[in-house]
């Protein structure tokens with residue numbers, strides 16, 4: 001168990017377009033996770049092909065990358081106990097049709113190709129994704145001695 005587990009959460013272009021950036025950030029804040037890094041940016045096709053490299057053989061890959069490059073995204077790193085697994089629970093299932101109400105995809109999406117938000121699926125992939133989207137110096141550190149965090 002680690003209070004410093006980190007996950008990569010990204011609000012996709014449809015989430016930005018629909019004006020629910022604040023709503024998604026609010027959920028992670030209110031759950032009790034700590035925001036470590038965040039940037040608003042439009043990612044290149046090459047960067048997104050890299051991010052989704054594991055899916056390169058899927059028939060929807062080209063459409064996925066095109067959609068992800070179509071507008072700005074909000075890339076974030078959130079930290080806390082079980083951040084990866086709990087982040088996935090908060091997202092819901094990949095297909096919004098299978099996502100329960102109360103989850104992000106369950107509340108705000110209807111189509112698998114426009115499912116609002118990304119979340120790392122394992123600690124190892126989270127580490128890879130964080131390194132892909134952020135430079136080490138972009139990750140903040142809250143020194144407990146100077147900035148006590150409520151759960152530490």
Ligand code: IDP
Pocket residue numbers: 055060064093094095112113114115118119121
């Ligand atoms: P995840 O985002 O829940 O981890 P993955 O299987 O990693 O799901 O797929 C990455 C993204 O690819 C999904 O979030 C979704 O946007 C898209 N995707 C997955 N399956 C399909 C599909 O069958 N059709 C269209 N897009 C898909």
Ligand code: MG
Pocket residue numbers: 119121
């Ligand atoms: Mg995935």
